Amino acid sequence: MTTPPPLLQIDRLTRQRAGRMALQDLCLTVDRGEVLGLLGVNGAGKSTTLGMIAGAMRPDSGSIRLDGEDFLERPELGRLRIGWLPERAPLWQELTVREHLYAHGRLRGLHGAALTSACNGMLERLELAPMACRLAGVLSQGQRQRLGLACAMLHRPDLLILDEPANALDPVQVAALRQLIREEASRGAAVILSTHLLAEVTTVCGRVAILHEGRLRHTGLVQAADLPTLERQFFDIAMNGRSHAA
Numbered sequence: 001m002t003t004p005p006p007l008l009q010i011d012r013l014t015r016q017r018a019g020r021m022a023l024q025d026l027c028l029t030v031d032r033g034e035v036l037g038l039l040g041v042n043g044a045g046k047s048t049t050l051g052m053i054a055g056a057m058r059p060d061s062g063s064i065r066l067d068g069e070d071f072l073e074r075p076e077l078g079r080l081r082i083g084w085l086p087e088r089a090p091l092w093q094e095l096t097v098r099e100h101l102y103a104h105g106r107l108r109g110l111h112g113a114a115l116t117s118a119c120n121g122m123l124e125r126l127e128l129a130p131m132a133c134r135l136a137g138v139l140s141q142g143q144r145q146r147l148g149l150a151c152a153m154l155h156r157p158d159l160l161i162l163d164e165p166a167n168a169l170d171p172v173q174v175a176a177l178r179q180l181i182r183e184e185a186s187r188g189a190a191v192i193l194s195t196h197l198l199a200e201v202t203t204v205c206g207r208v209a210i211l212h213e214g215r216l217r218h219t220g221l222v223q224a225a226d227l228p229t230l231e232r233q234f235f236d237i238a239m240n241g242r243s244h245a246a
């Protein structure tokens, strides 16, 4: 029996930005039901990585496979199978919260009763129902972030990419976000979570990848009680560019 390919397989992904190497030779796999934490200091290459996986940016070289299929050859796969919350949720100021969800749902192939049910479900799940008729332009930062999350999760993507999703969320919403991530993983979605918060990684991630200066410096399993070890690894890499584990 042949083993199925991992949900996401990245091989030697490389990209320059503004004449500098933003990401070099990244190799990484992510499986269904897995939550991978992506760590790194400012400018380490996290958003560049996530933008390429989401299909918003093309690599200079390397490959990205989704369920074994060449994603760079078939970028339309991403629209249906990937949900992406970039660092700043891209919202139309003049559309309401509900209109955002409907627009995102239609773009991702939802129609009729399935679309209405998905939108209503997300309004409840992200506690957006009371502001469903408000324009995005008048939402608070945290509310905008929650709407961005709702848009990313609406179509039950196989791969959910979250770039610093806890930004601007209050502690209650951060706890709710962690629960949402766990729920997405338990239904079989793979989640990649970029964050600066090490506790975020030890709380919800099963595995961690640490980038530094565009290179992958460490990957490993995360245990719930592992915060001090992760802190040591992270600061070692950030300060010296090398890993304890390595």
Ligand SMILES: Nc1ncnc2c1ncn2[C@@H]1O[C@H](COP(=O)(O)OP(=O)(O)OP(=O)(O)O)[C@@H](O)[C@H]1O
Residues within 6 Å of the ligand: 017, 018, 020, 021, 022, 040, 041, 042, 043, 044, 045, 046, 047, 048, 049
């Ligand atoms: N719009 C851009 N134009 C040119 N270079 C960029 C742009 N955005 C990022 N870069 C460069 O690409 C490299 C990687 O940046 P990236 O934003 O991926 O890092 P990051 O780990 O997400 O950082 P942060 O934690 O600050 O969000 C950096 O050297 C950065 O200066």
